[in-house]
Amino acid sequence: MTNRKTIGILGGMGPMATVEFFRRLIAATPAENDQEHLHILIDNDPGVPNRTDALLHGGPCPVPTLQAMARRLVAAGARVLAMPCNTGHAYLDDIRAAVDVPVVDMIAETARATPAARIGLLATDGTIESGLYHRAFGGRGVDVVVPEPDDQRAVIAAIAAIKAGEPLSPLEERLTAVVERLVAAGAEASIAACTELSLLSGERMPVRWIDALDVLVRSTLRAARVRIGEREENA
Amino acid sequence: MTNRKTIGILGGMGPMATVEFFRRLIAATPAENDQEHLHILIDNDPGVPNRTDALLHGGPCPVPTLQAMARRLVAAGARVLAMPCNTGHAYLDDIRAAVDVPVVDMIAETARATPAARIGLLATDGTIESGLYHRAFGGRGVDVVVPEPDDQRAVIAAIAAIKAGEPLSPLEERLTAVVERLVAAGAEASIAACTELSLLSGERMPVRWIDALDVLVRSTLRAARVRIGEREENA
Numbered sequence: 001m002t003n004r005k006t007i008g009i010l011g012g013m014g015p016m017a018t019v020e021f022f023r024r025l026i027a028a029t030p031a032e033n034d035q036e037h038l039h040i041l042i043d044n045d046p047g048v049p050n051r052t053d054a055l056l057h058g059g060p061c062p063v064p065t066l067q068a069m070a071r072r073l074v075a076a077g078a079r080v081l082a083m084p085c086n087t088g089h090a091y092l093d094d095i096r097a098a099v100d101v102p103v104v105d106m107i108a109e110t111a112r113a114t115p116a117a118r119i120g121l122l123a124t125d126g127t128i129e130s131g132l133y134h135r136a137f138g139g140r141g142v143d144v145v146v147p148e149p150d151d152q153r154a155v156i157a158a159i160a161a162i163k164a165g166e167p168l169s170p171l172e173e174r175l176t177a178v179v180e181r182l183v184a185a186g187a188e189a190s191i192a193a194c195t196e197l198s199l200l201s202g203e204r205m206p207v208r209w210i211d212a213l214d215v216l217v218r219s220t221l222r223a224a225r226v227r228i229g230e231r232e233e234n235a
Numbered sequence: 236m237t238n239r240k241t242i243g244i245l246g247g248m249g250p251m252a253t254v255e256f257f258r259r260l261i262a263a264t265p266a267e268n269d270q271e272h273l274h275i276l277i278d279n280d281p282g283v284p285n286r287t288d289a290l291l292h293g294g295p296c297p298v299p300t301l302q303a304m305a306r307r308l309v310a311a312g313a314r315v316l317a318m319p320c321n322t323g324h325a326y327l328d329d330i331r332a333a334v335d336v337p338v339v340d341m342i343a344e345t346a347r348a349t350p351a352a353r354i355g356l357l358a359t360d361g362t363i364e365s366g367l368y369h370r371a372f373g374g375r376g377v378d379v380v381v382p383e384p385d386d387q388r389a390v391i392a393a394i395a396a397i398k399a400g401e402p403l404s405p406l407e408e409r410l411t412a413v414v415e416r417l418v419a420a421g422a423e424a425s426i427a428a429c430t431e432l433s434l435l436s437g438e439r440m441p442v443r444w445i446d447a448l449d450v451l452v453r454s455t456l457r458a459a460r461v462r463i464g465e466r467e468e469n470a
Contacts, residue, residue, distance in 0.1 A: 014269045050270070
């Protein structure tokens with residue numbers, strides 16, 4: 001217990017995805033009372049500039065804000081950091097450069113956790129264009145297929161709708177059709193590679209639904225030295 | 236937007252109640268994208284000693300831990316603090332003494348938000364015995380009825396079960412029976428006055444269910460200068 005590390009969460013990208021990451025961390029921690037839980041610090045900062053805008057459209061660079069959050073979390077006691085935002089991982093090296101504690105790599109961990117020869121990628125334009133998952137999967141000999149332009153627009157619209165708090169069920173239906181077309185293109189699994197999409201259940205997907213946020217939960221708990229057992233399966 | 240205050244949450248009492256408070260704050264904030272959301276800092280510290288043990292059984296005093304959390308949150312930028320733990324409010328004056336920013340009083344706000352001549356109180360032994368709600372409601376001429384000893388043991392067992400992550404539905408059923416007996420004793424409303432009980436829906440309760448955590452959400456958003464409108468109703 002005393003060897004467990006305090007977790008720091010770079011949050012707000014988006015806020016409801018941060019809530020969901022926090023919820024899954026708590027649900028996956030074996031604990032019978034408050035005192036057996038983890039010390040978790042969250043900085044839910046809405047001031048982080050939009051990552052896709054910065055990567056693709058010359059928008060303000062999020063690096064200074066991300067580095068400041070990371071430093072604040074470490075100053076407050078965090079000994080391992082995690083960021084529940086896939087696109088934000090384009091700046092992982094910058095964040096790592098700002099602090100002396102480990103920062104979990106959700107993208108690499110997700111690629112490692114995915115047993116497939118070809119995967120379908122549901123992500124922001126920023127995540128796709130920056131090649132984050134293409135590099136991580138490519139290094140493992142796994143093909144990546146992305147939605148056709150019309151379908152990609154539907155993915156982006158769904159992400160925006162989730163950020164705006166719209167009901168999930170109709171969005172899930174629309175994305176199921178997108179995944180069907182990725183499967184037709186040979187995908188053996190589909191990756192929920194935007195933490196807003198992690199709010200969907202994935203239950204009705206026609207192929208294995210690998211949620212990068214779930215992978216981040218497991219990797220973060222391991223990095224914090226929590227032994228995760230059967231409780232994790234019910235999370 | 237720029238006038239909004241950064242919220243600091245003294246969390247971990249219990250962790251899942253902290254998650255739920257965070258979730259409701261986000262859901263109640265009118266926002267179309269990440270950048271329109273609030274800056275929220277959370278210190279989910281499981282090291283806070285059990286409040287009821289300290290109040291009633293000579294357990295370790297939580298004041299130093301609570302004061303340290305409050306100071307850490309303010310040092311990180313929080314300009315208004317909230318604590319989603321009813322029993323912890325026995326130490327509200329100590330927390331207020333440690334920092335120069337406002338700390339929302341969930342108990343006083345809940346008493347103010349409850350239109351009834353007699354209320355039933357579902358709370359920990361520490362909350363009941365320390366007289367937190369009795370004083371807040373008494374000052375407004377409202378009677379407080381508490382469960383008979385057997386029923387109070389059922390309340391405490393339900394709180395412990397929720398902290399241990401057990402399924403909510405059977406617990407809700409048991410507590411509905413407890414509330415029925417409070418209604419028979421004249422209660423016109425029942426107060427979910429432990430943030431674990433806030434995880435229950437309250438839907439099947441035989442009388443108005445006033446959730447102190449919902450009151451805390453509204454009070455905290457007001458203190459942070461968020462204008463809350465129709466989105467709050469759907470939260």
